Amino acid sequence: MSELDKVDRAILSALQSDGRMSNARLAEVVGLSETPCARRLRRLESAGYIERYRAMLSRPALGLGVVAFVYVRFAVHDRAVALRFEREVLGISRILSCHNVSGSADYVLQVVARDLDDYGAFMRDELRGLPGVTSVESALSLREVKANGSLPLP
Missing domain, CATH: 1.10.10.10 (Winged helix-like DNA-binding domain superfamily/Winged helix DNA-binding domain)
Structure with a gap:
């Protein structure tokens, strides 16, 4: 089509x-x-216009009060390391999205956590240990203004 x-x-x-x-x-x-x-x-x-059907769950109802956008940087840009990083990210459910980006960061992640302590533990125990990661910077969401997930139709 x-x-x-x-x-x-x-x-x-x-x-x-x-x-x-x-x-x-x-x-x-x-x-x-x-x-x-x-x-x-x-x-x-x-024709692939509809990929799947799914429910949109409530973060607050599930106790996920923190949303962070995490800028991940690599010191060495090795394709094999990047692919290992991407494979690991796919298995971490609290990472809602991961984008390989241009600019000062290599990847931008959207991450959810119960609270700041939970987010800090995730950063310390999981994210910083992923392949290739040499630095991370977080921007915490103060308030979600829009998140309907609908795509504009041509």
Whole structure:
């Protein structure tokens, strides 16, 4: 599928708001009957526009009161070390995202923790020991302004 039409965008937008929406409700929202809606949805899934469905959990309800953005730097830029670092990061659930970036840092991580003590222990016991890491700098989130996770649709 190379081009999204108005109905495809409406389907994707509706599902970004409510991924548990039934096909009947989705068809109603986008103005289709159920069978064509289901067919379009399967096509959007198979074309890779929809990667997966999942629930958005509440950080506060789970006791995760700290969000930190961590700038990780390497002293030596060795591809094998970077790949080992990336493999290790994939296995750490409190790291919500990891981006290899340009600029003064090599990676930017988004990390959650229960509180500052928990975050400090994570830094000391896990993050600083990862392959290649020579320095880290943290920016703690004071207040989350936006985090809906929805992508803009072309």
